[in-house]
Amino acid sequence: MSNGDLICVIGAGISGLAAAQELVDRGKNVVVLESSHRVGGAIETVSHDGKLFENGPNSFPSSATAILDLAKQAGVDRDLIQANSAAETRLLYHNHRLMKIPTGPKDLLKTDLFSLPQKLRILWEPFVAKRKSTLPESVAEFFSRRFGPAPTRTLIDAFVSGIYAGDARQVGIEATFPQLKKMEDEHGSVIKAMRSRKKTGHGNKMTIQNFKHGLSQLTEGLAKNLGDRIKLNRRAKLLKENGRDGFTLTIEGPNGIEELRAKQVVLATPAQSAGLLLTGVSPIVADLLFDIDYAPIASVHAAFPDDELRELPSAFGFLVPRPSRMRTLGWLFTSMTFSGRAPEGVQTLNGFIGGALDREAVHAKAEALRYILLGELSLALGMTRFPQPSYFNIVNHEPGLPQYMVGHAQRVKAINKLLKDSPDLALAGNYLAGVSLNDCIKKGRAAAHILIGKPETALTKEGAA
Numbered sequence: 309m310s311n312g313d314l315i316c317v318i319g320a321g322i323s324g325l326a327a328a329q330e331l332v333d334r335g336k337n338v339v340v341l342e343s344s345h346r347v348g349g350a351i352e353t354v355s356h357d358g359k360l361f362e363n364g365p366n367s368f369p370s371s372a373t374a375i376l377d378l379a380k381q382a383g384v385d386r387d388l389i390q391a392n393s394a395a396e397t398r399l400l401y402h403n404h405r406l407m408k409i410p411t412g413p414k415d416l417l418k419t420d421l422f423s424l425p426q427k428l429r430i431l432w433e434p435f436v437a438k439r440k441s442t443l444p445e446s447v448a449e450f451f452s453r454r455f456g457p458a459p460t461r462t463l464i465d466a467f468v469s470g471i472y473a474g475d476a477r478q479v480g481i482e483a484t485f486p487q488l489k490k491m492e493d494e495h496g497s498v499i500k501a502m503r504s505r506k507k508t509g510h511g512n513k514m515t516i517q518n519f520k521h522g523l524s525q526l527t528e529g530l531a532k533n534l535g536d537r538i539k540l541n542r543r544a545k546l547l548k549e550n551g552r553d554g555f556t557l558t559i560e561g562p563n564g565i566e567e568l569r570a571k572q573v574v575l576a577t578p579a580q581s582a583g584l585l586l587t588g589v590s591p592i593v594a595d596l597l598f599d600i601d602y603a604p605i606a607s608v609h610a611a612f613p614d615d616e617l618r619e620l621p622s623a624f625g626f627l628v629p630r631p632s633r634m635r636t637l638g639w640l641f642t643s644m645t646f647s648g649r650a651p652e653g654v655q656t657l658n659g660f661i662g663g664a665l666d667r668e669a670v671h672a673k674a675e676a677l678r679y680i681l682l683g684e685l686s687l688a689l690g691m692t693r694f695p696q697p698s699y700f701n702i703v704n705h706e707p708g709l710p711q712y713m714v715g716h717a718q719r720v721k722a723i724n725k726l727l728k729d730s731p732d733l734a735l736a737g738n739y740l741a742g743v744s745l746n747d748c749i750k751k752g753r754a755a756a757h758i759l760i761g762k763p764e765t766a767l768t769k770e771g772a773a
Contacts, residue, residue: 316339319342320340320342320531320540323738323748324342324736326378327734327756329378331759334756347538349527350363356701359654359656360642361658364523367517374753375745382525382530389648391515394623395623402632403420421463422462426456433497434499437496438496445714447464447477447479447481448464451464468484469663472711472712473603478664480713482716483712483717543559550569555589555733571732575736576735582737596722606661607702608700610681610697610700616697624645626639628684630665635666636684639658659685670704677702731761735755736752
């Protein structure tokens with residue numbers, strides 16, 4: 309295959325699909341290479357006897373404008389659904405029971421999560437001096453410094469393990485929660501910044517959303533738009549730069565080894581895969597990518613008759629801080645959050661185990677994981693017996709989620725600086741700046757705009773989203 313103006317997108321996850329859609333909208337000649345038999349990457353909705361499960365991400369907030377824009381382009385915005393009121397309640401397993409996570413000052417004063425001195429320390433945050441050092445800081449260090457160690461050991465630890473499958477002591481605040489770091493830099497206080505946002509109308513309440521038939525509706529809609537530009541079961545094995553003539557890709561496909569000539573390339577693969585392809589093009593960037601760590605995670609789909617989970621509270625789900633010594637990272641109550649996820653009389657849940665502090669969990673025998681997960685679920689719910697699921701399935705995710713270690717933001721800046729010497733090459737993916745679907749879409753679009761010579765447009769769009 310050969311085409312002088314062809315742009316090749318490697319990877320048909322949400323980042324690659326967003327990049328390809330943006331390029332096609334700009335009238336570019338595009339081909340998308342995907343090593344697996346389907347599009348979507350981490351996004352995969354599966355069904356079983358009338359029950360709907362997500363193998364990867366489960367939902368997104370109403371503030372995720374990049375997702376909403378792409379949903380319109382994919383023609384699936386009409387199938388957007390809002391979460392039920394149960395999703396407004398988030399729980400934390402602490403002191404051997406489930407407790408509601410406070411969402412404001414009134415809830416904070418009432419909660420049993422913290423003692424009175426700990427609550428007063430949290431409320432003292434506006435009077436804590438802004439950090440003067442410019443050295444990278446971990447999430448645990450940032451929150452302990454601003455709010456005290458108590459919320460860091462409970463809430464923050466649980467959020468980091470639940471969102472990033474990471475260790476709050478190792479991941480960096482600048483890469484994982486850049487908005488909070490920005491709040492301190494600009495206002496001197498996170499609480500002051502939040503008050504300011506509320507006054508200006510930026511603190512409006514968010515709702516959780518999905519699509520009627522799951523998140524795969526979005527990726528399948530994009531695939532339909534892109535049509536035969538997508539080539540499945542094509543693994544890029546080698547990338548060679550041809551000077552001003554672009555690149556030559558060696559591809560392994562159904563018909564064996566073939567070559568593809570492309571003027572420009574978007575690498576929308578995991579960091580290590582991108583690094584392998586860049587070893588002959590930009591060895592320094594490749595080394596930087598190889599050093600990005602990933603944490604494996606196992607996702608569990610479970611369905612229970614209502615009678616088996618009488619103690620299940622009306623909530624979005626619960627997170628588990630690592631100091632609790634439970635191995636479970638948390639559970640989402642999926643059928644309680646979204647209507648139409650399970651038949652009447654059935655509750656569906658999505659559990660998680662593994663992560664940076666329990667990497668071997670994904671390699672445990674299925675029966676052992678079942679015993680751990682159901683045992684800890686019964687413990688969290690205060691049950692005196694194991695609940696018996698009518699359906700139970702484990703899906704392993706390897707390499708899993710990228711770990712934004714302390715200094716990760718500086719690593720990404722270095723990568724971007726080095727790639728300025730290669731304007732016909734761009735990176736996209738969840739290992740760069742944000743693991744959310746919204747962030748991945750923005751990075752995919754930004755990669756497309758770099759190739760068409762309008763990076764400022766991408767940055768403007770990214771900031772607006």
